[in-house]
Amino acid sequence: QVTLRESGPALVKPTQTLTLTCTFSGFSLNTSGMCVSWVRQSPGKAPEWLALIDWDDDKYYSTSLKTRLTISKDASKNQVVLTMTNLDPVDTGTYYCARNRFSSNWLPLDSWGQGTLVTVSS
Amino acid sequence: DIQMTQSPSSLSASVGDRVTITCRASQSIRNNLNWYQQKPGIAPKVLIFAASSLQSGVPSRFSGNRSENDFSLTIMDLQPDDSASYYCQQSYSTPFTFGPGTKVHLK
Numbered sequence: 001q002v003t004l005r006e007s008g009p010a011l012v013k014p015t016q017t018l019t020l021t022c023t024f025s026g027f028s029l030n031t032s033g034m035c036v037s038w039v040r041q042s043p044g045k046a047p048e049w050l051a052l053i054d055w056d057d058d059k060y061y062s063t064s065l066k067t068r069l070t071i072s073k074d075a076s077k078n079q080v081v082l083t084m085t086n087l088d089p090v091d092t093g094t095y096y097c098a099r100n101r102f103s104s105n106w107l108p109l110d111s112w113g114q115g116t117l118v119t120v121s122s
Numbered sequence: 123d124i125q126m127t128q129s130p131s132s133l134s135a136s137v138g139d140r141v142t143i144t145c146r147a148s149q150s151i152r153n154n155l156n157w158y159q160q161k162p163g164i165a166p167k168v169l170i171f172a173a174s175s176l177q178s179g180v181p182s183r184f185s186g187n188r189s190e191n192d193f194s195l196t197i198m199d200l201q202p203d204d205s206a207s208y209y210c211q212q213s214y215s216t217p218f219t220f221g222p223g224t225k226v227h228l229k
Contacts, residue, residue: 037218046209047158047166049218060216063123096165106213108156110177112165 002026004036004097004113011119012087018118022080022097026111029055029075033101036080037109038071042093050095053080054102087120094118124148124212128221136229139200143224145193145210153188154214157195161206169208170195202228 008020020038027034038050051071052060061069070083080097094117098109125148135141145155153173158166168177170186173193183198197204205228210221 046220046223047160047211049211049220052216052218062217098165100213105154105172106216106218108168108171108177108211108213109158109166110168110171112167115165 002099002111004099004111006095006097006113006116008095008116008118010117011121013122014088014120016087018082018084018087018091020082020084020095020097020116020118022082022113024078024080024097024099027099028078029053029073029080031055033103035100035102036073037098037100038080038082039096039098039109039112040091040093041096041115042090045093047096050084051082052100089120092118092120123217124151124214124219126210126212126219126221128210128224130224131222132225132227134227134229135200137200137202141197141200141226143195143208143210143226145195145221147191147193147212147214150191151212151214154212155186155188155193156211156213157184157186158209158211159204159206160209166209197226200226200228204228 004024035054037052053071068085094115096115098112101107155173157170160166173188174186
């Protein structure tokens, strides 16, 4: 059974850096094809994909946010970490981590964490 | 980035109805289109992947179709549990992008 769980601060001040951790089980990021993505969702809006890290440690980022994002993994701990710098109130939302896979093509985000609500406010 | 559009933004239908939601990509994404259902306060759940493949465990009243860069999600025999928001997402290339969503309300 695949599970993912996000953890991190619920409240962050503007200009600060946000660090979120995704702890997962039921799969390994040492397995060829395995990937973890981060997705966020502002209240009442569509999900917004942020970043992906794959089994080979390749990293992919949102075009508009790539200067502020860093994704990394510790496969031995089954964790993926996302950092976002220079937070702004518009970054308020629910942040999810999700598993996807690559097999000739990118496959869908097939397992999601429950999400963690991050509020950016002074 | 590949832009995704969806229509309608919302719809209201009755139990037993058939509803169709459409999604269009700004460029060719082949069949790399996924559909998600999301209920308030819960993470999205994949219903359809690769344009028309039903995710395991999803009721067969959900189906997907593709015509060039136009995609559709059809829900047959609408049930009260289908009241939710529905999003398309392209996985042809990164950055992955989602459509703006369609809210389905039950009358």
